[in-house]
Amino acid sequence: MAASIARDRWQPSAALAGPASLFLIGFFVGPLLLGVGVSLGVRHTSASATNLGIALYVRILTDIYYLEVMLATLLLALAVTAATLVVGYPLALAVSRARGATRTFLLFLIVAPLLVNVVVRSFGWMVVFGRSGLVNAALGLVGLPMIDILHSWLAVGIALVHVLLPFMVLSIASTLEGIDMTYEEAAATLGARPWRQFLHVVLPMSLHGAVTGCLLVFALCMGSFVTVMMMGDNRTMVLSLLVYQQLTVVSDWPFAAALGMVLLAMVMAIFWLQARIVRALAP
Amino acid sequence: MKGALELQGVVKRFGQFVAVDGVSLDVRPGSLVALLGPSGCGKTTLLRCIAGLAMVDAGAIVIDGQDVTALPPWDRSLGMVFQNYALFPHLSVARNVAFGLRMRGISGAETRERVGNALRLVQMEEFAERRPRQLSGGQQQRVALARALVVEPPVLLLDEPLSALDAKLRLAMRQELRELQRRLGITTIVVTHDQAEAMAMADEVAVMRRGRIEQMAAPETVYRNPSTAYVAEFVGRTNRFDGVVDAKGRLVVAGLAAPLGLAIATRLPPGQATIAMVRPEQVFLDAADELADDENGVAGVVTDNVFAGDHVEVHVETGSGRIVAKRATPMAKGDTVVARWRCADTLAWPS
């Protein structure tokens, strides 16, 4: 009876969340722990294992090639995040202000590419940038020479921005939804033109959503390899693609696991950074 | 900056719906005008038109001789306090108040001084570094006021400033607002649906209905000489009689033995369908049935006493319906009484 007295209204039991929690612990936390274990060489079963345990991590962190790949991955993720932020913020503003049919159209516009599959979209960009693609066709019309952007960091970057833009926009738009219009009106009556209303009122109040969006895009970018695989070549190597190759082509499971853990560590570090920033921003 | 505000035939439509239907008004500099009416009457829309938050479809808004109709809100330099105060949550009280100055490029010592003065004006100097969410409703309202006033606008706009406060605080703030406004001598427009508030605060009350001003006059005039039945009913309690004027200029009401005498000033033709009203405080109840020549009397039975603190509302059931009278003491239920009032106190309009 003590348990029911402790609650002051009828409430569903916490046990209802049990199945979901158990499922996650069993098939999410478990595998991740195992992944760490495999990277440390705990009872691996792959065919060609190079080195084991801590030696793997040492190898990753001291070989210049891997460090370069890590740096490239980081820079790409930062660039893509910045680009999606700049491109996505106005879109988020437009969506949150729109009503009725316009709003539905905008949401559709933003969401549809998100769910049409990264392979299809990357293929689309391959056609746009390829030798016999849209860009070159357009250039040809105007009389300019053909360019080969495909297989470059630029093409990969643009395609990634395209893939990840919806996440940024939705994240910011969700926060903007919660901001009452009267704040902007108050700023207007105090003498702020629309641009200044945005800068001094809307932006500070929606920073939370922007930070969430940036983190989401950053994490997704660090983990995306299909786009890079389809649009890039050996020069454009990122950590996630390296992991994938080690796993499927070289079949070096422990090494792949180790690389994966390094990737995970990088992502976690950024999340930790986020928590610090959010705490500092919170009024 | 004198603060003369003039509206000329302002019209505001939302699609097919006409929210403001050709409103013209003239506000004397330094006076407080209350826009009074039920929700949907257009008073808030009108205020937003003055502020520039809504663009008018027709008409003009003139402030100190300058036509501001086409100006966006940030160029009109007015002061506005919103119903929910709209204090920027991410800024401290001092920075909130400084916002308008910042937009005008004023900074440094001058800002500090003016912000300090504004906060002192509303007695909130100690809270300068707090955040809005740490303040109570009444405190937030004062800060919102300071923020609007610090830029020294010619006109101050208040949108239901007291509706979010509880009853006792509302009364206190009402008085404070009025005193502050008088001290500063700033032209002020207040939107409210509370008639007691409007009457207590305003130099002139504009009673609105369906996008138009039915009557605009001093509170006492609006109360004692309402120009329509709607205004009469909105600004106070009334006892209503519907009837037809007879050949002698008196009102014949169904269910009443004798026709009612109307005020001499009321000149309504015989046969005119009419609405007549008298206020509860002007109705006296006693047992006597001798009436003076200039009095109306209606017989009835006391059915209820409603205690209201400083007076009692006595309900009397008569042949024409219920009459309510205000008295100091209650009367025994079931007693037969005569409700009397002076003919001159009877308000009447064609219906």
Place this chain on the structure above:
Amino acid sequence: MNWQRRRRLVAVGYVGVAAVFILAPLLVVAAVAFTSANFVSFPPTGWSLRWINKVLADDNFMRALANSVLLGFSAALFAALLATPAALALARGGFRGAAELESFLLSPLSLPALILAIALLFYLARLGLAGSFAGLLIGHAIIVLPYMLRTVLAVYRGIDPSLEEAALVLGATPRRAFLHVTLPLIRPGIVAGALLAFLVSFDEVAVALLLSSSSSMTLPVAILNHVTHNYDPAVAAISLVKIVLVVAVLGILELWFGLDRIMLTREAR
């Protein structure tokens, strides 16, 4: 032109440019799907339905499509069964640690799918499930659960608690209050969440790539395989089939529930 009109024009201009950027690859794919040539080029030299017919008749593609659809439904159903009671507990439970539990249950959202895929690969291989449909189902259920949970939570939090309390006062036990009052109210949310879950699963690549075998291959994996070996319009054709399917589901979602209610869920504190 007043300032409101000018602002509108700038907004429309920007959205227009963004729309072109967003839709370009999709429209290009759609166009190439109808080309009559043997190779991929834009603009297409001629128009024909041959590639679409070829793809619709291709066993590999069609089997992968069937797998994807089946997997999507299964993952959505599984996630719904897990997420609905969890949402109930989180929204009204009021127990200590509810916020942390919610973060935990939503955490797969923040993890790069590749890492989850690798981890699952090792784990399921040990259980002998790698390459099986069950393995794929588990992987997708993990990924899809947070989406489902977030949607149902948002809908449930939007319902006034006094509705359930009124039912209790009127004599309903908690279970009956749930069945007769709560469930009908959140059912649209559950369905919307399930549709969203389906779409996410349908689209998922990383986990599918690592956990598929040739028999349990999903559509994105099939497309990827095809592209890496032959760069021809068949890819565009099958992609178009996929686009049409997704747009149709999105259309249903919008008509039934409204896209903005699902996509713009306000973070509940």
